[in-house]
Amino acid sequence: MRKWVLFLPLIVFIGLGIVLYKQLGANPEYMPSALIGKPVPDFTLVTLQADKVLDQSSLPKSAYLLNFWATWCPTCEEEHAYLNQLANQGVPIVGIDYKDDQKKAQQWLSIKSNPYQLVLMDELGKFGVDMGVTGAPETFIVNTKGIIVYRYQGAMDDVVWQKIKGYLQ
């Protein structure tokens, strides 16, 4: 009788243990976006400031950030200062005012200063659903070809940005 067969369960156990141990501490909220590698979906949205109807063609031709935010979202308030900082560094940011009130949003930007090149209103959250958004804030990185390459859920800060800024190209 080959004795090594008796060790098979132990080997399987250790293998499983390693796999499961690696998952410990992983963020269970993390969910990869289904839109990675795909272009930004079609839309027609109204601008927050000028009430103009815009579509795809109004998006920047360079790489940019697409940031979902709202005045009802405390984490958006938290990340706002950092977004201003990024904008000052020359990072183009497009804002989507997600399921929000136009007046409040305009006020918010005039008080906290506006980091966005362009702000579009997604009042019903329809564009948010098309982008696979689950809440706010969420930040997408779109490359020069108009392809979504990264999605971050939560407040943007320096630690996160240093890790993901390489995608912006």
Add this chain to the structure above:
Amino acid sequence: MRMINSFLVMIALLASSCILSEPLMTFSSSLNQTRFQSLTQELRCPKCQNQDLADSQSGIAKDLRTQIHFMIEQGKTDQEIVDYMVARYGNFVLYRPKYSAVTSVLWMGPVAFLVIGLMVFVFVVCRNKKRRMGETS
């Protein structure tokens, strides 16, 4: 008595606020309503990990329920609605994963383990039998 009255009013208010939390959905047929119920139970809320769309009170779950209701009433098939959700939120939203090369382990794993177990069982039984017969002869 007054206390009981105010208590009853409170209960009534609470109950009505629960009902009013979502605009009442009307369906053109009871089949559509059944489809809505089964679809929202089979799709996971993308925000809250262990709740289906039917259960969740998160904003996104409400939006998606409205969307599913709309699509059903528009005459979309279940498959089209599921594809719509998967295109936006990934396979993650499916409680029953689709069969593919990646998920084959999930589907076939239990069967494979059962077969292996049975094979080991038969092997051990046969060996013991042989050994016992060797002892008696």
